[in-house]
Amino acid sequence: MLKLAIRGGTPVRTTPFPSWPVWDDAERRGLSEVLESGNWGGFPFPNTKGAEFAARFAAVHGAKYGIAAANGTVAIELAVQAAGIGAGDEVIVPAYTWDSTAGAVLFSGGVPVFADVDPERYCLDPAQLDAALSQRTRAILPVHLGMNMADMDAIGAFAAKHSLAVIEDCAHAHGASWNGRGAGSLGDAGAFSFQSSKLMSAGEGGIVLTNSAALHERASVLINCGRSAVGGNFRAIGHNYRMTEFQAAVLLAQLDRLDAQTERREKNALHFESCLAGVEGIRVVARDPRQTRRAIYHFVLRYDAAHFGVPRDAFVAALAAEGVPAEGVFYEAVYRSPLFPAAPGTFRVLPCPVSERAAYEESVWIPHNVLEGRTRDVEDAAAAIRKIVDHISELRGFEHPSIAEKGMSRAERLTV
Secondary structure, eight states: OOOSGGGTOOOSOOSOOOOSSOOOHHHHHHHHHHHHHTOOSSOSSSOHHHHHHHHHHHHHTTOSEEEEESOHHHHHHHHHHHTTOOTTOEEEEESBSOHHHHHHHHHTTOEEEEEOBOTTTOSBOGGGHHHHOOTTEEEEOOBOOTTOOOOHHHHHHHHHHHTOEEEEEOTTOTTOEETTEETTSSSSEEEEEOOTTSSSOSSSOEEEEESOHHHHHHHHHHHBTTBOTTTTOBOSOOOBOOOOHHHHHHHHHHHHTHHHHHHHHHHHHHHHHHHHTTOTTEEEOOOOTTEEEOOOSEEEEEEOHHHHTSOHHHHHHHHHHTTOOOBSSSSOBGGGOTTSOOOTTSOEEOOOHHHHHIIIIIEEEEEGGGGSSOHHHHHHHHHHHHHHHHTGGGGTTOOOHHHHHHTSOHHHHHTO
16 A cells, blocks of 8 residues: 555645745835835935844844845855955855855855865864865855854854954844854854845845944945945945845834744744654754754754665655655755856865765755744644655655656756
8 A cells, every 4th residue: 555645645734834935014014115205225325224124133133233235145245255355365165055155255256165064063064174274264154054053162263263254154044143142243244145035035135244343334335336334435346236125124024023933933843853753864953052042944854865775865755745845955065066166276175075965865954934833834744754754665766756856956957
């Protein structure tokens, strides 16, 4: 008798999980106010709602300054450039992340140096920093990934010892904290994204946080067509990377519900973990006790393919068939991604076996909207995982188009 849905059985979940993004009359009122005002753009910079949002978001994370930007990719690029990274400068980045983390270094003329990640948490492994260091190293770019923050104590101490800048990639870390300090306030600068899938969204948008007045000024010049944040005088040839008032209005409403959503995700994540306790071959990525608040952009599992004798991508396809959204190749080892340029000399790579294992064999990413609803939602997700584990033999040697697709990289899937 067929058991798994991918084999023709009945799915565990037949109703959709909570939709994302969440919005209500607060966003509607904000957008209407901007529309009727006729003051729509980001100039004069920062404009009214843009300035309000930047100040409030910075305060939530314990930073002195916030510089609102058009999108998250721009934000990380500006943070790197404002930190002084230029031609030939090396920046240590984790190999397991989205391409734009390293792309920001390239766009600044710098050289990304890929170091491996911690096998328990998938964030940049501080033990790899010594091997990555060279006379050309100028900065470290840790990524707070999925549901974890990088070890900012060890990274900060290493950076201070070697006079390096620290730029946090906080695209997954809205509201997260480390030893009580907010993400984006721990290094020289932190960059956040407000793209559609993120924990706060205006469709697009980004922000740079910093405690440095000098870095705030440099970032403002780069965002605002070369104009200074003080007096509006031209200081350089810059770009228009300003956030619009429409984006800022939406994000002000999103910020008002961030605390409640963060608490709900944490409560459901803990229940999810308890439902998976004792399932051999499936582990949740570890949590560092110094991370005092989790943001949980995705709930990330570690799948033991050797234990099951079934590839991770077959498990992911079976989970999707049971009605639970999931991805395996959510991120690649960046230097192996077809989206990343392979020109000789443009980057340096240390051995990164953990990153490669996470990308192609081990990680399972379940989106945060699964955690946005009721206790029953995460219980269904856990029941689907247990069902697949109990009937894993049905996946051995099984060929299915969805399995092949799940095994493709994101870049490859974009071409089909």
